Amino acid sequence: MRNSSPKAFYGWPVVENKKTLRRLLETPDRWSEHMIVHCARTIGSVAWGDPQHGSKLLQMVPYLLKSVSPAGPIINKLSFLANLPEAISPWKQPEKVHYARVRKAFWEALTDVKERHDKGLVADCWSSLWFQAQDQEKEKAGFKMDWDEAAHAIGSSSFVAIATIGGPLHAFFAAMCHYPAWQTKVQAEIDRVCPDRLPTTEDMPNLPMLRATVKEVLRWRQPTPLGVPHVAMEDDIYEGYLIPKGAIVHANHYLISREESMFPRGEEFLPERWIDPSYPTYKEPLTEFPNLRGDTGFGYGNRACPGVDLTQTELTTLLGALLWSFNIARHSGRRGDESPIPWYEVNPFVITMMKPFDCSIQVRSEAKRAYILEQPEAQDAGYLIRSHDEPTTSEWDMVRPESEALPKPYTWEGLT
Numbered sequence: 476m477r478n479s480s481p482k483a484f485y486g487w488p489v490v491e492n493k494k495t496l497r498r499l500l501e502t503p504d505r506w507s508e509h510m511i512v513h514c515a516r517t518i519g520s521v522a523w524g525d526p527q528h529g530s531k532l533l534q535m536v537p538y539l540l541k542s543v544s545p546a547g548p549i550i551n552k553l554s555f556l557a558n559l560p561e562a563i564s565p566w567k568q569p570e571k572v573h574y575a576r577v578r579k580a581f582w583e584a585l586t587d588v589k590e591r592h593d594k595g596l597v598a599d600c601w602s603s604l605w606f607q608a609q610d611q612e613k614e615k616a617g618f619k620m621d622w623d624e625a626a627h628a629i630g631s632s633s634f635v636a637i638a639t640i641g642g643p644l645h646a647f648f649a650a651m652c653h654y655p656a657w658q659t660k661v662q663a664e665i666d667r668v669c670p671d672r673l674p675t676t677e678d679m680p681n682l683p684m685l686r687a688t689v690k691e692v693l694r695w696r697q698p699t700p701l702g703v704p705h706v707a708m709e710d711d712i713y714e715g716y717l718i719p720k721g722a723i724v725h726a727n728h729y730l731i732s733r734e735e736s737m738f739p740r741g742e743e744f745l746p747e748r749w750i751d752p753s754y755p756t757y758k759e760p761l762t763e764f765p766n767l768r769g770d771t772g773f774g775y776g777n778r779a780c781p782g783v784d785l786t787q788t789e790l791t792t793l794l795g796a797l798l799w800s801f802n803i804a805r806h807s808g809r810r811g812d813e814s815p816i817p818w819y820e821v822n823p824f825v826i827t828m829m830k831p832f833d834c835s836i837q838v839r840s841e842a843k844r845a846y847i848l849e850q851p852e853a854q855d856a857g858y859l860i861r862s863h864d865e866p867t868t869s870e871w872d873m874v875r876p877e878s879e880a881l882p883k884p885y886t887w888e889g890l891t
Contacts, residue, residue: 485676487520488789492673492796493850494857499801499836500847501856507831508885510644511637512859517789518636522629523584524591524600529637530859530871531580536637537888538573546823578623580871581630585622601629636782638826638890640789642698643689645829645891647794650692650744651803652816652834657746658803661688662839665799672846674795676788680762682795687746689790690765695744696819697772698826700729705778728772800843804835828891831884860885 495513499506511533519529541547550556550566561567584602591597592606605625620628651658661684665674668681679686702725711718718724733741737755738748748754749765758764767773767787773780780786797803805811814833821827838844847853861867863877875885884891 485521485785485788488517488785488792489675490852491517491520491526491857492793493847493853494855495793496796496800496847497850497853497856498858499797500838500844503801503836504833504882505885506648506834506836507645507891508860510648511641511885511887511891512857513793514637514640514644515859516857517640518633520598520600521636521785522601522633523588524598524603525584525587526857527859528584528587530869530873531584532633532637533859533873533887534871535573535577535580536634537890539634540638540824540826540890542570542573544824577630578627581626582623585626585629601632605629632782635780635826636785638828639698640786641891642821642826642828643692643696643790644793645831646696647688647692647797648803648834649816649818649829649832650688650695652805653818654744655804657688657744658798661685661746662798665795669795669799671842673799674792676792678795679791682791683750683761683765684746685795685798686765686791687749688798689787689794690749690767690770691744691746692790692794693767693770693772694732694738696821696827696829697728697732698828699772700727700827701825702726702728703774703825726771726775731771800838800847802835802837802839804837806833806835822890824890831886831891 491513494516495509498509498512502509512529515529515533516526517529518532519526522528543551545551548566556564556566559567561571588597588600588602589606592603597603597606602625605620664682664684668674668678674682674685704723704725707718707720707722707724709720732738735741739754748756749758750761751757756765767783770783773783773786805816806814810833816834817829817832820830822830838847860873860875863875863880865874867874875881879885
C-alpha cells in the first residue's frame with residue numbers, strides 16, 4: 476500500500492462511486508447492501524484490477540471476522556483449548572477447510588492478474604505492482620516473495636478493507652438521519668465548490684467540512700472500538716500497573732475517542748470539533764486539516780494500518796458523492812415512528828457495523844438524477860449480490876439467502 480501511487484491506484488474508488496450512486500438511485504431501500512458491495516468492488520479493483528474478485532472477499536470475510544472475535548468460538552476466550560490435537564478439535568478442523576478455500580481464492584485471483592499481465596491488459600493494482608517488480612528487479616527489497624506469499628499478502632490486505640470501510644459508511648447514514656442540520660451545511664459547501672459535478676480528490680483542500688464529516692464518523696462510531704490485540708514485547712509500567720512481557724494489550728479506541736478533555740461531548744456527532752478553533756482538536760491550515768493521517772483508529776507505530784490514504788480517498792470521495800446527490804433522512808410520519816434510527820446497535824465482532832435500518836434517500840434534483848444516469852461508468856451499476864432464485868456462474872457468486880428475500884435487508888451472514 477505504501478508503495479502504490481495514489482493517482483494510479485486510488486482512481487478505482489471514483490469509478491465505483493458512480494456505480495454506487497446508480498444502485499442507490501435504482502434501489503435506495505437496499506443502501507446497506509450497496510455500501511458493502513461498494514467496498515468489495517473497490518478493494519477487488521485495487522488488489523486485482525477487477526471488481527468481480529470482490530465477491531471472493533464477500534464470501535470469506537464473515538467467517539474470518541467471527542473466528543477472530545471474542546463473540547466467536549469459545550477457544551477465543553479459553554485459549555488453552557488451542558492445545559487440543561486437530562483430530563479432536565472442533566475448531567482446528569473447520570479452520571483447515573477455511574484455509575484451503577482462502578488459498579484457492581487468492582491463487583485464482585492472482586493467476587487471473589498474471590494472465591492479463593502477460594497480455595499487457597492488466598490495469599494498475601497491487602498485483603500488477605508485484606508482477607512489474609518481478610519483471611524488473613526480482614531481488615528488490617520489499618518485493619522478494621514467492622507466489623504463495625504474494626497471493627496471501629495481497630489477499631490478506633484486502634480482507635480488512637470491506638468491514639473497516641463499511642462500518643463508517645453505515646455510521647454515516649445514521650449520522651445524517653440524527654443530525655440533519657449538519658447535512659445541510661456540508662451540502663452547501665459541496666454545492667459551492669462543485670455545483671454541477673461530483674467532488675474529486677483535487678477538491679478536498681476546499682472542502683474542510685466534508686473532511687471533518689469523515690473524521691468525525693470514524694471517531695463517533697469507530698469500526699474497531701476495542702482496537703486490535705497486540706503483545707507486549709517486554710515488561711512495562713503504565714501508571715503504576717505492570718504489563719508483563721507476553722501480555723495481550725488492547726488500545727481501547729472507544730474510550731480514547733471519548734476522553735472529555737480532548738473530545739468534549741464525546742457521545743455527540745460534532746464534525747465542527749475539527750474545524751472550529753474553540754475545540755482542542757482544531758488544527759490549521761484547513762486546506763490540509765482535518766485528515767486521517769495519525770488518527771489513532773489506524774493504530775500506532777510500525778504496526779499502524781498502511782491503508783490510511785486509501786481510506787481517506789475512498790471515504791471523502793464517496794461521502795462527497797452521496798451528499799452531492801442525495802438527501803438522507805429518517806422517514807416522516809407514521810413510517811418514521813415505526814422505523815426508528817438506531818443510535819448504536821452493532822454486531823459483536825472485532826470490526827463492527829451498524830445494523831441496516833429504514834431511511835429516506837431522495838435524489839436532490841432532477842438534474843442530479845440525469846447526471847447520475849448519464850455517467851459512462853454507471854451504465855453497469857455493479858450489482859454483486861444475486862437473488863436466491865438467480866442462476867450462478869461461479870462458486871464465488873454471492874447469493875442472498877431465501878430467508879432474506881427482498882424487501883428484507885441483506886445481513887451479510889450477520890455482520891450487519
